[in-house]
Amino acid sequence: MMIHELSVSIVIPTYNQAQYLKICLQSILDQTRPDWEVIIVNNFSNDDTIDVVQSMKDERFTLVNFANKGIIGAARNEGVRHARAELIAFLDSDDWWETNKLEIVLNYVNEHADVDLVCHDEWLYARNKKTKVLKYGAQFDYKKLLFKGNALSTSAVTLKKNSLLRVNGFSEEPCLAGVEDYDLWLRLARKSCKMVFLHDVLGYFRIHDDSFSAKIEKHCAHVTCLFDRHFRDWQPKNIYYRFLMRNCYANANRMCGKMLMKNGDPYRQVSKYLRRAISYNPFSWKAWVHMCVCLGRLMWEMLMRFRHVLAYSLPFLLGLKRCRSVVNPLLNNSLSILLYHDIPNHLFDSFRAQMQFLQKHYQLITPNEFEQIARGDKTVVGHQLLLSFDDGFKSNFHVAKEILTPLNIKALFFVPPSFVDCADRVMQIAFMQNRLRLRAMDISGDMAPMSWDDLRWLIRSGHTIGSHTMTHACLSKIISPEELFYEVAQSKKILEAQLQQSIEHFAYPLGDVDSINSVALSLALKHYRYVYSGVRGNYCARSRVFYRESMDLGLGVHYARFLAEGGLRFHYRRAREKLDSMMEKLC
Structure with missing residues (x-):
């Protein structure tokens, strides 16, 4: 040929x-x-x-x-x-x-x-x-x-x-x-x-992030149908090949259970497929591992369901004063501020699923409601969440327009004005590498800053804009008072001039406690009413710097619940103590 x-x-x-x-x-x-x-x-x-x-x-x-x-x-x-x-x-x-x-x-x-x-x-x-x-x-x-x-x-x-x-x-x-x-x-x-x-x-x-429960279960049913068709005429049907056939059915059900668990589906729905996989092949160690993970998730859900009982009973039973602070996040009335950054296009479906899950299980409040709580005009009732986005990526605008607006969710957006003013692609990439500390391999073609028109649209839609310093600088490393004033105060002036609105919210870049010192903190508290860090922790009415929970979109909605309810806060206890000590000295 x-x-x-x-x-x-x-x-x-x-x-x-x-x-x-x-x-x-x-x-x-x-x-x-x-x-x-x-x-x-x-x-x-x-x-x-x-x-x-x-x-x-x-x-x-x-x-x-x-x-x-x-x-x-x-x-x-x-x-x-x-x-x-x-x-x-x-x-x-x-x-x-x-x-x-x-x-x-x-x-x-x-x-x-x-x-x-x-x-x-x-x-x-x-x-x-x-x-x-x-x-x-x-x-x-x-x-x-x-x-x-x-x-x-x-x-x-x-x-x-x-x-x-x-x-x-x-x-x-x-x-x-x-x-x-x-x-x-x-x-x-x-x-x-x-x-x-x-x-x-x-x-x-x-690979897309668009798996839904019905789609996963339908795929499992169709794989089973395919095996039925081909095994029907298979010869010979001795013990060895019968075992191989059952193993095929086991793998199909195990993968279905695994995907449903990743998708955040209920224990009963996930365990149905994992139990079926084990019944087809009791020697499938992967099916047993997934079943153990599923049971662990069920225990966590039960713990969250009875968190108010634990919160009050553990300190009494153990007789420890410090235990109260350990279980305090489990109390019924609590407020967590969630932190997101850039959200790539392929994770929009995951973000939408996470928002729908959080909206179903928690009370998502607006920035205005948070201000009323911080001023003491309102109290925290139930488990409330506030959304915030850092760095001013264009994806945040698309997320607000395509996902938050249809769900009637309002959020805080912290923006460095210098990133918004990057005129061309070369400047944008340089800012992301030098200021946002992103590696070149992690910068995709659709990563770009929001425009001033995007920010104005967010304000018109009921969202709130805050400062994220002028250039996303690490404030604890700045010695010059003039440069520090430029990063903290000048960013507020530019945002107010461009958006014609008072800017009362400020978020520290980088998020770790080492990026915060008393000089910069004093300046931030002087120019802004609400200051946020990236240190994990629960909202505390006595504090003037608010903690935030950095979120993850890659591990399913139940991991999002784990983060929102303070699953990793114990790692940040010393950071919170250091920040609290710093604020006490300023007061």
Whole structure:
């Protein structure tokens, strides 16, 4: 087979993925091989998908509108029907390729005419960076593929159209939706199609943070359906293979339970799948580990449920005065100030889920309500939370607009004016590296400061703006009184001049107690009514510097509850004592 005959048709199913589709299509345009065509199967997206395709301005791109009814296999089959080439390559609309992917794959197929399918390795792309290499091909015959799991990625596969049609393409049965690719590889392997794995890393597999309970459980049901189909005709069915079959069911349920636990679902829902996994394979140590973690989380939830009993009984039982301060965060009436920084696009769904969880279990107060509490006009009732964001990232504006506003949540935004005034990208990156102390590898393309118009919109929407010094400086290292005044007081003047509003809130950069000294603290308390640190702790009415709980979006909503209720405060006891001592001397 000559190489000029091996043009390839690339099938890309998509639905509301315009923000990723442009990168995907551009990676095809940048290929070193020009003999390709692209069939984009659009499930009637209601975003900018059509505009993105038209912006490519290349006749090799064909847009097909097709209602797949939630079955992506049907969309891929529709793309294959429009394909004109002998080879078919699949690419998901949120993934992309290296520029030499087609050249390497097509050259290999040209040299090995007996090969039916070629798969290569990929980069796992999560949190806006490459995290690890996904190596495929550990199992390539039917038995290993069935009992050891899926070893291919659809976006890394190129195969002959005749081989695909010989097994009637992807399954379009609703009970296999989401696992139709695995089912296809199994049917191809059963037909003895020759699969070859190239260990060149030629693509990027993007991970999203959009897992929901219903989706996870549905995937588990579909994997179970797939195993039912293939085990039904499996021969021989001796004890060994029966054990392997049960182990497959166990792994499917264990992974479902693990994902539900990560998603913050209730114990009963998680344990159902983990118990099922253990019943299929009692020797699965991973299932036992996950069950122990699940039970530990249940014990923590019970502890939180009865925290008011513990708060009053422990000091009495132990007869220790200091014990009261240890369990004080467990009291019914408490106020925690939560601290967030930049929130990348891929974590928006996690942030939304966290906000919905906190709004369901706690009382989220506004900055104005917090001011009334701090002045003594109101008292803390129940477990109340106040949201705050540091550093003035553009993502904070998008979070406020897309997530906080629909949920009717108001927050504090602490901004360094010099970051807002960074005019070009070079200045922004320099500020993030030198002032915000971010590594170059951690600065993504969408990390940028808010504009003054963004801050004005936040004020109009009911949020509150505070100062975060002029340049995000470490105030304890500043010796010059003039420079210290510039960082603390001048930032207030600039914010008030730009926003036409009094600025009464100030947050220390860096957050640790070593960045705070008595000179800078005295100046901050002179110019601002409300001063915040990054030291973990509960709200205390006697204190003039308020503690905050730095939050994490990567470990699920129950870890967020752990942080919000002071799970790590005991590590900061000495820092709070040092800060309290500093304030006592000033008073």
